[in-house]
Amino acid sequence: MKKTLFFAVLFLSMNSHAADLQRLESESRQAIAEFSSQLKSKLRQGMQQGGPVAAIQVCHAAASAISERISRQYGWKIARTSLKVRNPGNAPDPWERKVLETFEARKAGGEPAQQLSHSEIIEQNGQKNFRYLQAIPTGEICLACHGKNIDPALQAELDRLYPDDQARGFTVGDLRGAFSITRSID
Numbered sequence: 001m002k003k004t005l006f007f008a009v010l011f012l013s014m015n016s017h018a019a020d021l022q023r024l025e026s027e028s029r030q031a032i033a034e035f036s037s038q039l040k041s042k043l044r045q046g047m048q049q050g051g052p053v054a055a056i057q058v059c060h061a062a063a064s065a066i067s068e069r070i071s072r073q074y075g076w077k078i079a080r081t082s083l084k085v086r087n088p089g090n091a092p093d094p095w096e097r098k099v100l101e102t103f104e105a106r107k108a109g110g111e112p113a114q115q116l117s118h119s120e121i122i123e124q125n126g127q128k129n130f131r132y133l134q135a136i137p138t139g140e141i142c143l144a145c146h147g148k149n150i151d152p153a154l155q156a157e158l159d160r161l162y163p164d165d166q167a168r169g170f171t172v173g174d175l176r177g178a179f180s181i182t183r184s185i186d
């Protein structure tokens, strides 16, 4: 009898843990959808108004402004990262690097880049964090600035602003990077 009760409690707590994780994941996906659509519309607008050279500044300023706003709105940290960064400030931390490497392996195993995501609860120095990474696939519109044949004027401007730029040479469907969410939980 005692044993049955023990397993019932264990089962319930496992289920509620899974439900928590599911809720955290779906909230993360929603915040990322907002971030991504706001960024894309700014990018498109910038490209149409001033061409890609001018849009570099839009992408730089808009990405940090939007990420700060959404981070404040939700009270989490939301950012972009990649194994090949343009802005060294976006370089992955060890956990992000490890997950990005598993994304590359999963993609090589046949999973489409747009479906790759991973979440985990990590405890460090007594602090529990929910961490979520969602892949960003390379689309057609990205190639002007991240592709193989970048216009020479644009290339010169990228060289000037990002002397250590690694974010070039991508093709459609490649894993460009990921959105990363860190959320402290009690």
Ligand code: HEC
Pocket (backbone or CB within 6 Å): 040, 043, 052, 053, 055, 056, 057, 059, 060, 063, 064, 080, 081, 082, 084, 085, 086, 087, 088, 090, 136, 137, 138, 139, 141, 142, 143, 144, 145, 146, 167, 176, 177, 178
């Ligand atoms: C107009 C040029 C331009 C276009 C088009 C563009 N990007 Fe970028 N991208 C940049 C610049 C500039 C940065 C560096 C931003 C910064 O300084 O934070 C960047 C940074 C990034 C980063 C953050 C990691 C890193 O490398 O620093 C990701 C992820 C990214 N871009 C994905 C994309 C995707 C996906 C698309 C297509 C939907 C795209 N970009 C289209 C210029 C562009």
